[in-house]
Amino acid sequence: MATMDDIAARAGVSRGAVSLALRRSPKISAKTTEHIFKVATEMGYRPNLNASRLAAKDFSTFGLLVSDLHNPIMADILDGFVMTDDGDIPDTYLASGFNSAKTERAMIDSFLSHRVKGVVLLGSLLPDDEIRKLAQQLPTVAVGRSIDSVDCVLVDDVLGGRLAADHIKKPRHTHVAHIDGGDGAGAAPRKTAFLNVFESNDAVDLTVLKGDYTQEGGYRCARVLFSGPRPPSAIFAANDLTALGVLGAAREFGLIAGEHFDLVGFDDITLAAYDYISLTTISYSRADMGRIARELVQRRCSDVHAPFQTIELPPQLIVR
Amino acid sequence: MATMDDIAARAGVSRGAVSLALRRSPKISAKTTEHIFKVATEMGYRPNLNASRLAAKDFSTFGLLVSDLHNPIMADILDGFVMTDDGDIPDTYLASGFNSAKTERAMIDSFLSHRVKGVVLLGSLLPDDEIRKLAQQLPTVAVGRSIDSVDCVLVDDVLGGRLAADHIKKPRHTHVAHIDGGDGAGAAPRKTAFLNVFESNDAVDLTVLKGDYTQEGGYRCARVLFSGPRPPSAIFAANDLTALGVLGAAREFGLIAGEHFDLVGFDDITLAAYDYISLTTISYSRADMGRIARELVQRRCSDVHAPFQTIELPPQLIVR
Known part of the structure; x- marks a missing residue:
């Protein structure tokens, strides 16, 4: 990149003049400033934001x-x-x-x-x-x-968790699982709101596993659920990536979502709408x-x- | 954030001493420097990289x-x-x-x-x-x-394009389409290598559409292909996202990849391996x-x- 020395040589002025002009100092005439800027721009000079921001205290990033x-x-x-x-x-x-x-x-x-x-x-x-x-x-x-x-x-994670629970509740599932989002953003209120809907109901067997909002986490937890003695008939995955992991594990166990168990995700990622995934989910903008x-x-x-x-x-x- | 004045007040020294100490100047005793650093750290002071990098000419980002x-x-x-x-x-x-x-x-x-x-x-x-x-x-x-x-x-995009073509060539398709990657990285050699395999063969009807490496682009192009008079029996999508778009469009036309037409993607994204997508693709690390x-x-x-x-x-x- 062009230095102030390079610009000074090309513009036929001193390095000091270049420095002053680039700072738009009133010590240099407007005409000379314009000339120096033109040469500097031609040579690919760019203001050093680190320096100019320090000088101007303008932190715009x-x-x-x-x-x-x-x-x-x-x-x-x-x-x-x-x-x-x-x-x-x-x-x-x-x-x-x-x-x-x-x-x-x-x-x-x-x-x-x-x-x-x-x-x-x-x-x-x-x-x-x-x-x-x-x-x-x-x-x-x-x-x-x-x-x-x-x-x-x-x-609104509380409303989202409740919507997921209400959907699962309707067909009266008795073995319900939640794969949560671990320490991830919004995971706690989604879980609490979901569990609240079922906790007063002794007829429902609730399992909660700790996920991490990733596909791998959903896959890992779903394998545990599907290989247990009483696989869940409905799963609320804390986000759609987790739900994709559940779908992957389900196929390995010969299970089809919507047929052998109900699945609800959260986020409505683009893929969720695709016919071959077709995921029930919680959507927002x-x-x-x-x-x-x-x-x-x-x-x-x-x-x-x-x-x-x-x-x-x-x-x-x-x-x- | 704590300023040098704040640190000076808390440490009981002058602002000048703080400034020198933070620059580890030899003008300040090691003991005083250590004291000032301790106070500064307690107060949440962080070195200003913009300034220190300019001073040290160490641009490590x-x-x-x-x-x-x-x-x-x-x-x-x-x-x-x-x-x-x-x-x-x-x-x-x-x-x-x-x-x-x-x-x-x-x-x-x-x-x-x-x-x-x-x-x-x-x-x-x-x-x-x-x-x-x-x-x-x-x-x-x-x-x-x-x-x-x-x-x-x-x-190696040339090898990748050729591998896709060789796979499609084997079952002797006669209507082959390529949805390319537009101006995207690697799109041109993938296309050229793919087309080279078929161009000497008059029995194959080749169609090339301009995509853009996105799911939306793949969907848009596939709709054009499937609604035409002679839908392709094999499609090489320039990347897996494009192929996902093709799968979405295919379902709308009641077509299933692997059954009604062959599909090859490029990238081997995590989803490609999933049983319910199960995409043939070009893989690399x-x-x-x-x-x-x-x-x-x-x-x-x-x-x-x-x-x-x-x-x-x-x-x-x-x-x-």
Whole structure:
């Protein structure tokens, strides 16, 4: 890349003049400044944002931390985040937590060290108090969960869990299993709301296994369920990836969802609608989720003292 | 976040002493430096990398540009990129091109302005000469395609296309279609190698439609094929996402892959192996691809004059 010395030589001015011009100093005439900028641009010079941001204290970059890039809902939420009305994509650093809280911490440290102006956490594995502490340091939005004193956008997980339970309850299943989302965002309220519907009913045998929102986790848990003495006649998987894992395991046991057992997922990923998967699931708008996350973090950046907001999107049951 | 003034007040020293200590200046005693660091750490102070990197000229961050986060192979390649033997995740900025060359350009500009030390392009939509120009400015690795004078890692697309054609040729299909990958990485050699196998044979009726490596693109093209006067008896989809789109369209026409027509994909995504999708496809190691990309960019950073390397991974046909 062209240095200030290169530009000075080409423009026929001193290095000092180039430095002043590129900072738009009034010490250099407008005409010379224009000439130097023209030469600099021709030579492929780009302003060093690290330096100019430090000088101008203009930190315009957002940090977006995605807990698991393998989950297709993340790409959908990101699409919503960047889809602005004016078509300008907000300057963002993305980082992946690679499904590990430890890696998430390292990435947040990196964001802080790079002085991002705000952080958006998509499906974080970190405990509430850690995220609350982060939100005290800089504008922070949590996507997928509700945390006191933090701006949040999430699906109404309680309603989602209840919709799944009501659907399963109707045909009066007696062996019901839930593969939960472990420490993942929204996993706890989905589980609690689901179990609440059945707990007062002694006729229903409930099994809960700990999943992790991944296909592998769903596959592993479903194998345990299907090889047990009383395989469940209905399974609520905490998300669609988990449900895909259940479908994979089911086939190995010669079981077909909808025929030998009922299955409900959560998220309505694109694949869920496909005829050959045809998954009953809890649906909501991920594009809205991303858009609202952007609006919340922008609002917090412009007013750090604004009251905290938690926005819950209403989910609906899609029967397939 | 704690400022130097806050730290000075708590540590009972001057702001100047804090500044010197945090830069580990010899002008401050080791004992005082240690005291100040302890207080600073307690107060949540983090070094400003923008500033310290400028001072130290240590730009240790890689920029990773992913053309389309919706393609699940991207997350697999990223996993391979960060899986180092010592478990240390390389400091990286991720950016998504959101399947648009224009957005890719904006993200590369952002990388350059942030002075990343190297760029890795995963499945870029940019033309060769633009990537070659970028590689002249800073260490650059292209993943998924082969470009002169650029370090590259890719699957052997020519062999992959030929394997797909040989598989389709055997049962002697007479109406064969290819839904290509448009301007996407590796699309051109896959297509050429596939068509080469059939072109000398007048008995085969070949149709090529322009796809874009997305599920939607595969669905759209397959609808055109299935609603035409002579639907193909075999389809080679340029990647598995495209093939998933074909499967979706097929069901709408009452057609079943493997029964009414043969289908071959490319990538062997996790879903391809599932019994209820069971897609014949071209497979290769994405984890190796990510690891080799990291090794290539690290090597280029330590020796800008090293000869350029193109590493082709051998693919294999998986019949399902």
